[in-house]
Amino acid sequence: xxxxxxxxxxxxxxxxxxxxxxxxxxxxxxxxxxxxxxxxxxxxxxxxxxxxxxxxxxxxxxxxxxxxxxxxxxxxxxxxxxxxxxxxxxxxxxxxxxxxxxxxxxxxxxxxxxxxxxxxxxxxxxxxxxxxxxxxxxxxxxxxxxxxxxxxxxxxxxxxxxxxxxxxxxxxxxxxxxxxxxxxxxxxxxxxxxxxxxxxxxxxxxxxxxxxxxxxxxxxxxxxxxxxxxxxxxx
Amino acid sequence: xxxxxxxxxxxxxxxxxxxxxxxxxxxxxxxxxxxxxxxxxxxxxxxxxxxxxxxxxxxxxxxxxxxxxxxxxxxxxxxxxxxxxxxxxxxxxxxxxxxxxxxxxxxxxxxxxxxxxxxxxxxxxxxxxxxxxxxxxxxxxxxxxxxxxxxxxxxxxxxxxxxxxxxxxxxxxxxxxxxxxxxxxxxxxxxxxxxxxxxxxxxxxxxxxxxxxxxxxxxxxxxxxxxxxxxxxxx
Numbered sequence: 001x002x003x004x005x006x007x008x009x010x011x012x013x014x015x016x017x018x019x020x021x022x023x024x025x026x027x028x029x030x031x032x033x034x035x036x037x038x039x040x041x042x043x044x045x046x047x048x049x050x051x052x053x054x055x056x057x058x059x060x061x062x063x064x065x066x067x068x069x070x071x072x073x074x075x076x077x078x079x080x081x082x083x084x085x086x087x088x089x090x091x092x093x094x095x096x097x098x099x100x101x102x103x104x105x106x107x108x109x110x111x112x113x114x115x116x117x118x119x120x121x122x123x124x125x126x127x128x129x130x131x132x133x134x135x136x137x138x139x140x141x142x143x144x145x146x147x148x149x150x151x152x153x154x155x156x157x158x159x160x161x162x163x164x165x166x167x168x169x170x171x172x173x174x175x176x177x178x179x180x181x182x183x184x185x186x187x188x189x190x191x192x193x194x195x196x197x198x199x200x201x202x203x204x205x206x207x208x209x210x211x212x213x214x215x216x217x218x219x220x221x222x223x224x225x226x227x228x229x230x231x232x233x234x235x
Numbered sequence: 236x237x238x239x240x241x242x243x244x245x246x247x248x249x250x251x252x253x254x255x256x257x258x259x260x261x262x263x264x265x266x267x268x269x270x271x272x273x274x275x276x277x278x279x280x281x282x283x284x285x286x287x288x289x290x291x292x293x294x295x296x297x298x299x300x301x302x303x304x305x306x307x308x309x310x311x312x313x314x315x316x317x318x319x320x321x322x323x324x325x326x327x328x329x330x331x332x333x334x335x336x337x338x339x340x341x342x343x344x345x346x347x348x349x350x351x352x353x354x355x356x357x358x359x360x361x362x363x364x365x366x367x368x369x370x371x372x373x374x375x376x377x378x379x380x381x382x383x384x385x386x387x388x389x390x391x392x393x394x395x396x397x398x399x400x401x402x403x404x405x406x407x408x409x410x411x412x413x414x415x416x417x418x419x420x421x422x423x424x425x426x427x428x429x430x431x432x433x434x435x436x437x438x439x440x441x442x443x444x445x446x447x448x449x450x451x452x453x454x455x456x457x458x459x460x461x462x463x464x465x466x467x468x469x470x
Contacts, residue, residue, distance in 0.1 A: 070305055072352065106352035109392055113348040117307065117341035146392035153388045157344055157381035 008034035010124035011170075012115045015039050015065070017052030019217060020130035020173055022195045023185035025060050027172045028128045030188055036064040036122070038115055042072045042107070048205040052196035059194055068114055072104060088200075088210040092219070108141035112150060112169065119167050120160050128170045134177050147171050178220025186226050193229035206233040243269040245359035246405075247350045250274050250300070252287030254452060255365035255408055257430045258420035260295050262407045263363045265423055271299040271357070273350050277307045277342070283440040287431035294429055303349055307339060323435075323445040327454070343376035347385060347404065354402050355395050363405045369412050382406050413455025421461050428464035441468040 011033035015021045028035050039053040050067065057065040108131065115127045131142040140146060151169045155161035173181050185192065197217045198207035207214050209232040221228035246268035250256045263270050274288040285302065292300040343366065350362045366377040375381060386404045390396035408416050420427065432452045433442035442449050444467040456463035 068306065071303065104352075105355035106348055106389075106393055109389065110345070110348040110352060113341055113345040117339075117345060120340035140394055140397040141392040143391065146388060149384070149388035149391050153381060153384035154341075154344065156378065156384050157376040158341055159375055162375040 008032055009126060010119075010122060011035050011126040011128055012119045012122075012124055013037050013062075013128040014111055014115050014130065015053045015057060016130070017049040017054075017056055017195060018130070018197045018213075019178075019185070019192055019195045019220070020132060020181060021053075022056045022060075022190050022192070023181050023188070024128050024130040024170075024172055025056065025062070026185055026188040026190045028126075028170070029060060033126060033128075035060075035062055035128075036066070036118070036124070037062045038111075038118055039065070039067045040111060040114070041067055041069045042104075048198075048201045049196045051205070052194060055194040059191055066118065070110065070114075072107065072110070087212065088208070090212060090215070092215070106141070108139075108146075109150070112154075116154050116158065116167055120158050123160075125160065125165055125167050126170060127167055128172070130173050131171050132173045132178075132181070133175065142174075144171070144174055147174070177223070178216050179223035182220050182224040182226050186224070191229075192226075197230075202233045206231050208233055243267055244361065245354075245357060246270050246361040246363055247354045247357075247359055248272050248297075248363040249346055249350050249365065250288045250292060251365070252284040252289075252291060252430060253365070253432045253448075254413075254420070254427055254430045254455070255367060255416060256288075257291045257295075257425050257427070258416050258423070259363050259365040259405075259407055260291065260297070261420055261423040261425045263361075263405070264295060268361060268363075270295075270297055270363075271301070271353070271359070272297045273346075273353055274300065274302045275346060275349070276302055276304045277339075283433075283436045284431045286440070287429060290429040294426055301353065305345065305349075307342065307345070322447065323443070325447060325450070327450070341376070343374075343381075344385070351389050351393065351402055355393050358395075360395065360400055360402050361405060362402055363407070365408050366406050367408045367413075367416070368410065377409075379406070379409055382409070412458070413451050414458035417455050417459040417461050421459070426464075427461075432465075437468045439468075441466050443468055 011028050013025045013028050013035045015025060015037040016039065025035060037057045039050060041050060112129065119127050131147065133143050147169055155166040158167065160167060197213045199211040199213050200208045207230050217230065218228060246263050248260045248263050248270045250260060250272040251274065260270060260272065272292045274285060276285060347364060354362050366382065368378050382404055390401040393402065395402060432448045434446040434448050435443045442465050452465065453463060
């Protein structure tokens with residue numbers, strides 16, 4: 001997108017340490033952006049995904065990786081931050097259906113808000129997020145209509161938007177299947193062994209293999225015809 | 236709004252400890268809401284306003300007051316969170332004009348996101364915020380168009396919105412002058428001596444009397460014909 005002589009435009013990439021955001025980071029870099037990464041310590045029940053985010057950022061040469069502490073446990077009401085059990089071995093049609101208990105109230109709204117704040121403070125007009133409306137159709141904050149409406153609100157509610165330099169929210173994965181995402185990331189050299197998707201890893205960080213996120217990840221590698229480098233818990 | 240026999244509907248009220256949000260809390264209570272308050276420790280240069288928020292919540296009988304830690308200093312670029320000087324003794328037309336250095340990138344977007352998360356987690360469909368488009372016309376995130384667009388995004392991006400129970404963002408002060416706000420709050424029994432507006436208080440918490448916020452507050456009391464209970468720094 002850019003010739004070597006022009007300075008690279010900056011982008012803020014939301015990086016969870018999962019397969020999707022690792023791919024988004026690679027796509028943003030491929031499009032010529034100088035990427036800053038933003039991750040959250042948000043009261044997840046495990047910190048494995050933050051370690052993964054650090055490894056992914058490092059492996060892709062990100063110089064500026066910020067980790068924001070926010071405590072969503074204060075609000076609770078999600079299997080990812082609360083004491084609700086993570087569902088296991090659900091059939092695919094159930095995963096793609098109703099909003100799951102792993103939905104964290106307004107999580108992407110909060111994450112995007114921080115990304116916008118970071119972008120605005122550093123004169124950057126591009127934010128990338130790895131939301132996906134295919135595999136996660138149950139999450140309302142992963143749908144194109146939400147992202148578009150949020151982008152509109154941000155344009156009206158920020159200094160940079162009012163001054164005619166709106167922040168664009170890029171969602172390069174939004175219409176892709178997990179297999180498509182894995183194929184694209186593999187072509188861009190993403191090392192998926194560094195990423196973590198499981199909602200319920202064991203104490204050593206091995207994936208459980210049976211939560212919604214593990215099932216979607218396994219299926220994705222299988223359909224992409226790419227070897228799955230994930231370390232699953234024994235048994 | 237409610238008869239005594241029905242349980243009161245819940246509301247989340249963003250409470251900064253300033254004059255505006257103290258008035259909003261009184262208005263929400265007057266309309267029959269059982270109010271939970273939400274405040275932020277966001278890297279403000281002073282903590283006087285959080286003390287004020289606690290006093291205001293207590294004085295209005297709020298049982299559930301949550302304070303969320305978020306560090307906007309991570310992003311900087313505002314006189315309220317950074318080392319930029321707070322402007323003093325500016326004429327009113329300048330205050331109402333361009334976006335001031337006290338603008339914190341995406342602050343209301345972040346605050347509203349947390350309020351939405353809190354509301355959604357507690358099955359509450361009403362959020363109150365004391366934004367005002369008259370005195371603070373320089374802040375893009377205080378304008379009706381932004382609030383409406385944000386509300387639309389939230390409806391699309393939350394479980395509760397998708398399920399047909401959208402969260403409404405109430406902005407009862409948005410078209411009022413500071414004098415109107417003070418008159419309304421005084422009629423509802425708000426004790427403005429408990430509130431704090433100054434951007435740059437002295438170490439004892441006295442208001443400076445010359446920052447934009449102090450100037451607007453003084454003018455408001457003057458125009459409302461209500462005695463100003465603010466403790467200003469000597470000199």
